Amino acid sequence: MEYALVNGVRVSASAGLQGSCPACGNAVIARCGKVKVHHWAHQHLPDCDIWSEPETPWHRAWKARFPEAWQEVPFTDPETGEIHRADVHTPGGVTLEFQHSPISVTELGSRNAFYKKLVWIVDAQRFQKNFEWRCHIPDPRSPLLDNFSIIGTGRYSMNVPENLMFFRNPAHDKDWDADRVLSFRDPELAEVKALMQRSGDLFRLFDWKWQNEAWLNSEAPVFLDFGTDQLYWLRSRKQHRHPGILYYLQVVSRQSFIEKYGGK
Ligand SMILES: [Zn+2]
Numbered sequence: 001m002e003y004a005l006v007n008g009v010r011v012s013a014s015a016g017l018q019g020s021c022p023a024c025g026n027a028v029i030a031r032c033g034k035v036k037v038h039h040w041a042h043q044h045l046p047d048c049d050i051w052s053e054p055e056t057p058w059h060r061a062w063k064a065r066f067p068e069a070w071q072e073v074p075f076t077d078p079e080t081g082e083i084h085r086a087d088v089h090t091p092g093g094v095t096l097e098f099q100h101s102p103i104s105v106t107e108l109g110s111r112n113a114f115y116k117k118l119v120w121i122v123d124a125q126r127f128q129k130n131f132e133w134r135c136h137i138p139d140p141r142s143p144l145l146d147n148f149s150i151i152g153t154g155r156y157s158m159n160v161p162e163n164l165m166f167f168r169n170p171a172h173d174k175d176w177d178a179d180r181v182l183s184f185r186d187p188e189l190a191e192v193k194a195l196m197q198r199s200g201d202l203f204r205l206f207d208w209k210w211q212n213e214a215w216l217n218s219e220a221p222v223f224l225d226f227g228t229d230q231l232y233w234l235r236s237r238k239q240h241r242h243p244g245i246l247y248y249l250q251v252v253s254r255q256s257f258i259e260k261y262g263g264k
Contacts, residue, residue, distance in 0.1 A: 001047075001085065002055065002063065003072050004028045004040040010068075013038045023074035023083045024048035048083045049074075051111060053101050058123050058225075062098045063087060065263040077114065084114060090262050093117055100126065108214040115220075119261075121231070122215060124224035127208075131226075133249075134205035135164060138196035140237045140248060145192065147172040148182075149241035152205050161196060169240040179241070202251050216247055229254050 003010045004019035011019070013030035019040065021028050027043040037055050042048065063071045066088045073089035076082070088096040095115040100123040103111075112118055124131065135152050138145065149167040161184055168180040184193050215222045215234060223231040232249040239246050258264065 001028075001040050001052065001072055002060065003068075004030075013040045018043075021048060022072070023085055049085050050082070051084055051107065053099070056100050056123070058100060058125075059087070059098050062096075062121060062225075065258050066090075066096075066261070067263075070262075075114070084111075086115065088261075088263075092262070094119060094261055096121060096261060099123065102212060103214050105214045105217070108218055112218060112220045118220040120215070120218060120220055120222040122222060122224050124226045124232070127210075127212075128226055130209040130211075132207045134207060135161060136196070136199070136201060136204045137161075137164060137248060138192055139199045139203055140235075140246065142192075142195055144195055148192075149179075149239035150237075150246055151241060166192065167241050171240070204249050204251075206247070206249055223252065223257065224249070225254075231257055 001021075002012055003022065004013070004017075005011075005022050006017060006019040010022065011017070013032055015030060015032040017030040019028050019030075020026065021040070021042060024042075026045055026048065028040040029043045030038070031041050032038040037057055037060055039055055070088050070090055073086045075084050075086060075089075077084070086095040087098050090096070094117045096119050097111070097115075098121050137150055137152075140150060145166075147169045149169070151165045151167060153163055153165050164183065166182045166189060168176070168182065170176050170178055170180070173180065182189050184196070215224075216236070218234075222234045224234060225231055231252045231254050233252050234247065235250050236245050236247045238244065
């Protein structure tokens, strides 16, 4: 952790300092080596927050975009007495968690349940080599697409929108009792094609080798950070075609994300 109490004042770790943990009150010691970012470690006990992970420069850079008083805010579970420190907790009641390491479905579920309004920012650079962006798609939340499954086929990998396929759900089509397959070449999809133009670069498909099921199915929103000016919101929609769900990315500007939660 970045902050501890020394003589009652919250301070960053610097060599030789001793203090106490603002969450549990136990003794902590400043660790200021050359490899890891300078931090405070519990002196005799394991970290009181079992969810904590060693901080990286990536964590620190994110936290620094928000006021110091919002960082490392401790919470105690009233039933179990467990202590957890929110990376950033805004006055609006939103917790931002910055996660570098992989996480299990079970732990993610516990953490999503612990914080009422939680937003995840995931360091995606560590798995970027397993990740490929695919074709842009029209805004999948549009009512124009309510009765369709969107499927990327063939050369969708090359961002050729004409190769996107739209399967119309026969449950909503009185003239057909099987899926009808339409592409942008079909005049019937003229409105969807226009929607695609309006949607621009905002929505796209992806392939993720060894994808992390926890992030894909998190109830709390998950934003992937590849270290660029944009964050990628990992989203999904239910579809009638196998496998019943489409995962896609929604692009969000990093700066607007930070400002939305009161940072700079
Ligand atoms: Zn502690």
